[in-house]
Amino acid sequence: MKIIYNKLLPTKGFVALNLFGVIFARKEYKPISDRTINHESIHTAQMREMLYLFFYIWYGIEWVVRLLQYKNKRDAYRNISFEKEAYLHDMDPVYLKHRKLYNWFRLV
Numbered sequence: 001m002k003i004i005y006n007k008l009l010p011t012k013g014f015v016a017l018n019l020f021g022v023i024f025a026r027k028e029y030k031p032i033s034d035r036t037i038n039h040e041s042i043h044t045a046q047m048r049e050m051l052y053l054f055f056y057i058w059y060g061i062e063w064v065v066r067l068l069q070y071k072n073k074r075d076a077y078r079n080i081s082f083e084k085e086a087y088l089h090d091m092d093p094v095y096l097k098h099r100k101l102y103n104w105f106r107l108v
């Protein structure tokens with residue numbers, strides 16, 4: 001997985017951002033942890049099965065729905081189903097070897 005360290009992406013308060021399978025990480029977090037790499041790899045698997053574009057559309061819509069539900073940006077982010085799957089399994093280094101397709105959908 002390609003990792004690009006930089007000063008701009010993601011915005012402050014976040015460690016890494018996955019854009020179409022490429023990780024952008026803030027320089028101050030170099031090197032990012034294996035857990036973060038695994039987390040972003042789970043997002044890449046989700047993106048592939050959502051044909052990339054639909055991942056971002058779903059992610060954006062669900063974030064708005066969760067924001068209305070939780071009235072808090074951080075809670076909204078943590079309760080997006082893609083994030084729930086990634087945070088639940090990012091400490092399991094072999095999760096992607098046995099992950100079922102669309103597993104995030106069970107967490108909507």
Ligand SMILES: [Zn+2]
Pocket residue numbers: 039043082083086
């Ligand atoms: Zn995430």
